Amino acid sequence: MALIMGMDIGSGTSKSVIVRDGKPVAYHLLPSGVDYRAVAQKLREESLAKAGISASDIADTIATGHGAGNVAFSGHQASDILCCARGITSIFPSVRTIIDVQRTFTQVIRLNAAGHVINFIINEKCATGSGCFLDIISHVLQIDLKDAGPLSLGSDNPVVFTTGCAVFGESEAISRVSEGASREDILAGVHQALASKISTLVERVGLEMDCAMSGGGALNVGLVESVEKKLGFKLLVPEQPQFINAIGAAMMAENGVKAGVSLPEPGSTKIT
Amino acid sequence: MSEEKKKKKAMNRLKSMYPLRANIDQAYERSVEATKAGKPTAWSMVNWWEADPILKAMDIEIVYPENFGAVCAAMGKAQKYLDRADAEGFPTHMCGYARNGIGYTAEMTELGHIPPDAPMGGMPKPILLLASGALCDARIKWFQSLGRYLDAPVWAVELPHPGVEESQLPGVREKSIQFMVKELKELVSFLERLTGRKMDWAKLEEIADDLIEINRIWYEINEFRKVRPCPMHSRDFWSCMNASLYPAGDTKVSLKLYRDMYDEVKDRAANKIGAVENEKYRMVFGELPPWHALKIFDDLAERGWNFVVESWAYHAPKPIDYSKISDPLERIATQTYQWLTGYFPDALKEKEYMGYFAYPYLEWARTYQCDGGLFHPLLTCRTATNHLVLAQDRLLNKLHVPSLVAEGDIVDLKLFDYADTMRKAVVLEEMMDHYKQVRQEKGFEW
The missing domain is CATH 3.30.420.40 (ATPase, nucleotide binding domain)
Incomplete structure (x- = not known):
């Protein structure tokens, strides 16, 4: 071939x-x-x-x-929706729900047993729930994006973000930094905010197991863990999700x- | 064969559409000529036949800034007016029709005459701005703003909004129609004072009857679209709806042209001539289309998408018997009320308590046997948007008909992503294939 x-x-x-x-x-x-x-x-x-x-x-x-x-x-x-479906099912044929966290949007895709798309939802008009939000906060905290996940796992008191908006979230992160919150707690809070938004997308499109996470967002162990906690089950994450x-x-x-x-x-x- | 030629063949437009469209477009020229001759012209908004017949009976020419917005967008001429409205301080999240109309009016007021490059010859300065309380409250504020530029009076005709279950209680219908008749009588008095003319009641009778007949034929034309393959595409619907909806153009001419169209569509239905070659997907369209990007329907026709029905709000009402109503004002009011409430009894029977916006999608997706929907929520209009998510849910959950949401605006092309919509359309095809199988398994007819 x-x-x-x-x-x-x-x-x-x-x-x-x-x-x-x-x-x-x-x-x-x-x-x-x-x-x-x-x-x-x-x-x-x-x-x-x-x-x-x-x-x-x-x-x-x-x-x-x-x-x-x-x-x-x-x-x-x-x-990209069809590509995501075909890509995931080539690795995990049992997957029926995909959470695809990309830089500018997050999409949740539902599949049937043949791996065909039967529904999808995208939060494309808003950075909330997308990798862009993490980019912004990493910049505020002056850390490399790839360190955001591991750092957040060290949090013992995640900051509760009062907004789901990335723009207001940036202001809030700056306020928390000036109040003395640790980077770990801020990052964990950001992951929880993202997970919350993602879970509403999952709810809207309807969950069916198995569920996988893909896209650059799935490289972030802190985000994966937060989404798992929010949804209450383990996600399938491919080796090279991006x-x-x-x-x-x-x-x-x-x-x-x-x-x-x-x-x-x-x-x-x-x-x- | 070149790609361009292939695209032209994918959609088979109705021949009878062209003269009907021309009749609509001539309204602009007629109004400009009338104004030059010292005759009155009014600017009106779509009021679902409630008030326009009265203007027509008093020989007042009418142009429609909403239609002008669609024309400007379709001809690629809207941006200048949108920018002008922006410069005048109007927010960019306002209705595209309103922004276009305000930008045009600001320019006309500044020049002291119709802008020379205005599409269709432009709209002349009116003696009156006729607003309507139908569906959208923002439209009245828009006309109030125009009134300040044009130094012209604004008259708003109100109507009830029977979008709740209680509107079916005994007596509500009669009281609502009485209220509308009273509104129309007040409009007649106002127009007589404004123009110094007397209402020609015999002419009003005739116009009211013509409009009822136009709507009956237009309704019947659209009934033919239930056959496979569908003989008429939404593009033809949108091109011709204004002669019914506004009603733009001479009503006698419109009546004749709609009859011609009836014959053509009937012939196509009998001979299985589709509006799209190789109809693969029968589609319902939600809300007004992106007038600036109508080419997308050609691209989708290439893929076998035939748009067989569209938003109920722009369709003729379900026909009822008006012959026993002797007062022309009451006939007019009853027709408008029927448009507002015609789908209610069925909605209530099916326990679909979702107001008068979302239910018709369910009924039509079933009766027109739609495979999917393309919904175009207008980011600048909550009236045209808030019911679409509900309709999308109900179509999927009740009828297993999936749909795609492509946000945008009727006039502002910056708010619509053409390429993204096409990419998602491919995904919707996969979904439609899946749900077609689901419907078959569950015993649906299509």
Whole structure:
């Protein structure tokens, strides 16, 4: 079976996955910056170099994410909701509910037994409940985002945020810092606020087990723990949660190639 | 064949739509000419037939700033007026129609004449701003603002809002219609004082009858859309609704053109000619469309989406017998009241106590056999938005019909994400396929 590339050009980071026979063989990630077209090209070149292959070895590339339309060498784009569904079920076939915490939004997706989407909800008009909120608070606390999760686990008195709004939340975090609250307690409080918002999305779309968490937010152990506490059960978290949509994109392309679907010309905006 | 040509073929527009649309658009030119000739023109808002027949019977030309907003948006001319309203200090979260109308009016007032680049020749300075209490309270404040720019009187015609179960109590209907008739009598007196003209009651009789007949035919046309494949797309509905709804254009001409349309749609239904080639998904549309992005319906038609029905609020009322009502004012009031309450008895029978906004979606999704819904909540309008989440829930839970919410505005294209809506549309297709199976398993007819 030929190699397939899935690309997820997100607002924070861009990810690529090369798969063969449904199995990822190479991962790569770059900050997206502001030029999606350039980052897509660079991501492709570095991915190919990392895997030790050339562009001609790739039978198809499919793009998803915020900047999917900028992947000039891809024949088609795919919805990130479908990619997330396909990506998760390739790893956890039993999953029926996905909590996907990305930088600019969080979405909760319901699946049927075949792994097809039967409902979804997105909090896209608001940063509350998304990774962006964590970015903002990490900046206030002058810590690296990747340290936010482990640090929060050391909290013994989480700050209670009175707002779910990221903008007001930033002001509140500054106030708590000036009052002497510890970074650990502030971060734990932020995670609880995020978990609260996420749980309302889960409730709205309707929970069915098993439930997985994906996206960059799932790299944050503190957030995962808070969501688990709020929902009252353990979440399935893939090893590389931030690559799930890219994996899903590659799966969709691979299925298309297997089915003999004729692909549109590169540069077209066909949505799969 | 080029991609563009393929897209043109995906949606099969009604031939009879074009002259009907032209009849609507001519209202602008007629009002400008009338004003030049010293005849009166009024600006009116959609009042669901309650007040416009009276203006028509008194030979007052009417233009509709709401329709003008849709026209400006569809022609890509709205941004200038939206920016002007912003500069005048009006908030950007206000209704797009209102912002467009205020921006246009501010520019016209400053110039002292119709802006030369105004779409459709623009709207001339009115002698009257006729507001309505139907559905949206913000519209009255909008016209009050316009009145200050235009130095023109504002008259608001009120009507009851029977959106509760108690409206079905004995006597409520009669009292409501009496109230509306009283409102209309006061409007007649006011117009006679304002224009120095007397009401032509015989002409009002004729116009009232024409409008009732227009709505009956328009209702019947839309009934044909229940067949598979649906012969008429929502695009044609929106292009032609104004001759009924406002009613823009000459009513005799509109009546003839609606009859032509009836014949065409009936013929299509009989011969199984669909509005979309290869109808795969039968869709209900919630609320007014993004007028600035109507191309999205062509893109969705490419995917086999046929919009077979849309928000009840812009449809004709369920026909009833008006022949025993001798007073034309009472006939007019009864028709408007029927529009407001026509779906209530069925809603109550089904114990769907959700007011008069959400229930018709349930009835129509069932009778038009819809696979899914596309809802367009207007971020700038709570009246056109608050019922859609409820309708979405009820459609899914009661009929297993999923839907997609794409937020936006009728005029302001900045509030609508075209690409994102298309990406989510693909996901909705997967959901519609799933729920089609669920409906079949549960014994639904479609």
